Amino acid sequence: MKPEHLPLLKSVSAPAVHPDGTRAIVSVTRPDFDADAYVGQLWNVPQDPEKAARRLTRGFRDTAPAISPDGRVLAFLRSAPGGKPQLHVVEAAGGEPRPLTDRSLGVSSFAWSPDSQRIVFGSREPEDGRYGTTEGVGAGGEDARLITSFKYRMNGVGYIQDKPLQLFILDVPGLGEEPPVPPAGRALREALRDQALRNQVPGDPALRGGGGLPGASGGSAAAVPGLPQARQLTTGAADHTGESFSSDGTAVYFVAELHDTSDQDLVSGIYRVSAGGGEPVAVKAPNVGLQTVLHVRESQDGKWLFFAAQDLGSSGRDFVAKNTVLHIMPAAGGDARVLSDAENMDIAGPGARIELRGSDSALVLNNAQGTVELLEFSATGSHALLVHGDRVVTGAGAAGGSVFITFTDCATAGDVACLDHGQLRLLTDFSAALRTEAGIIEPRELVVPSPDGYEVHGWVLMPPGRGPHPVLLNIHGGPFSQYTVALFDEGQVDAEAGYAVVMCNPRGSSGYGQAHGRAIKERMGTVDMQDVLAFLDGALEKFSSLDSGSLGIMGGSYGGYLTAWIISQDRRFKAAIVERGFLDPVSFTGSSDIGWFFGGEYTGPLPEQMAAQSPMATISGVRTPTLVIHSEDDLRCPVEQGQRYFTALKQQGVDAAFLVFPGEDHELSRSGTPHHRRQRFEHILAWWARYLPMPNNHAAGESAAGDPGSGD
DSSP states (O other): OOGGGGGGOOEEOOOEEOTTSSEEEEEEEEEETTTTEEEEEEEEEESSTTSOOEEOOOOSEEEEEEEOTTSSEEEEEEEOTTOOOEEEEEETTOOOOEEOOOOTTOEEEEEEOTTSSEEEEEEEOOOTTSTTSSTTOOGGGSOOOOOOSSOOEETTTEEOTTSOEEEEEEEOOOTTSOOOOOOOHHHHHHHHHHHHHHHTSTTOGGGGSSSOOTTSOOTTSOOOTTSOOOEEOOOOSSOOEEEEEOTTSSEEEEEEOOSTTTTTSOOBEEEEEETTOOOOEEEOOTTOOSEEEEEEEEOTTSSEEEEEEEEOTTTTOOOTTOOOEEEEEETTSOOOEEOSOTTTOBOOSGGGOOEEETTTEEEEEEEETTEEEEEEEETTSOEEEEEOSSSEEEEEEEETTEEEEEEEETTEEEEEEEEETTEEEEOOOTTHHIIIIIOOOOOEEEEEEOTTSOEEEEEEEOOSSSOOEEEEEEEOSSSSOOOOSSOOHHHHHHHHTTOEEEEEEOTTOSSSOHHHHHTTTTOTTSHHHHHHHHHHHHHHHHOTTEEEEEEEEEEETHHHHHHHHHHTTOOOOSEEEEESOOOOHHHHHHHSTTTTTHHHHHHOSSHHHHHHTOGGGGGGGOOSOEEEEEETTOTTTTHHHHHHHHHHHHHTTOOEEEEEETTOOTTHHHHSOHHHHHHHHHHHHHHHHHHSOOTTOTTTTSHHHHOTTTOO
């Protein structure tokens, strides 16, 4: 795979299964260089092997499909070029989609009511005068912000207190009706006059509609003619997420931080609000301690609440390497029971989303030793392993006796399969062009003992040919995350250029139990460094085609941390890349969106603990030529971390470059603009070409390799 092959990476959403179980709808999106955006549509995927999958919609970017419980209507989010995602509906058999919202900041998520008549959705509600709600007032002209809390920014979102994520509910119009006609001339003038009168009445429900009149800014303005009136359900000064209806449709469940000490801890809870409006009511099991709840669903028979949560200890902040655990409690109230193994199961698959199956069962995704499995839990406590093996399940859905999944593995960026008599049957092949045109290298699994005997699990991507191959040691972020068997574009691009890629899940990673993950709490840079270097040595010993004298090292976020830490103490590497790194726990505390708690929980809160685990404190030992990569809008590991690290390297004479991406945040390598993602690959290859030259790496003399001091 080469950087120009990025548009062949087709991502597939979780499946929306039709109630009769005969088919599923998924969104298929991909990077597009011409639009410099992610484009894609919805696809219909029949279970019948005689019928082929087909494109169902033709929007610029159609995502998040959900079929109404009666099977008649398909709801989804559509984004126009440069626009925000808005809620649309279309007949499930196909037809012309109809917009339901015109929110100025878009719609983030939604859920159907059991009677298929209503939809509850989440949307950020901007404070008056901000984010374009006042014509002529741009971001630089807004009023000053007075910050009094720890939680005021979020990576990828920006400021959050002036645009909390609220919940709204609307009635879905009949799709057989005549389409609305927008007002013009005298009718438009009358509509605008009526809106102006309503705007003079504080608290008028009409001000909480789906969008604005033509020429208005949208958001909190009166409803656009033709769009259904959306009624705001929540008003709390916090994000309200994970919305879903109760089984009888009378209430909406959601997750939020609405307790009095919410600014001092990481606790979030379950709340229920009447679908007709009113004050939310906390839903809490008496026997449960401080938790952060990720998702909640009421069982289809209405008797139980399934919820996914992490224990936070007595402080409400002890989040380090805590597995996400499935719980169940009576919907009417009472004690909760733990269903999944809290020590060895981590049901933190994509979004930690719970899908229902049958009257009293739930489907969840479990991180398991470099894979993601599909598990089913019943209200009685029994569970079954439905899908496992060398793949990463990314979504699941069940209806009409059928179970559909979406997944990725070493040969696909995303595909759809169904369970057929307990076995997976492939229904799509969206990565056929990727394999044909780009070529995919299958990773080789390896287990290596660390010096203390602890087994380290990982993979080696071996480039074609006999070697000797230069070796790149890649370190993942998190740290409570994991490399998996899924197709990894980073490794594929490097291997195509002639480099063997070595990657593992050292202590601190997820997927191997909480003890494995918590081994580096207040011990960062100890056994984790020991494990990755032992795995590298083990790979060099096992594969004779690897060149032990030609080594590079790179990592992002926590991986950037460990890369910077290692090169301050180990001189074997010819070059390094430190990307979006957690490089100074001290300054991180005041600059990162999570800095007020993250560093203190991982390194320990005392200044001497932070210094003992800080790459900035040991930077004087670095001699390795280092490319520092960062994004200007990164709020997770702010750009000052990279700036200070690069400057210190230059001051002590290390050959260094600083590559900075405008308009990108912490997610650049995964969801940055296609142009920037390709450019990032080109600069990385150029850096390796300079210090680890290979005939297959044609980037020599280009990008960062041309002038490492410029950072161009």
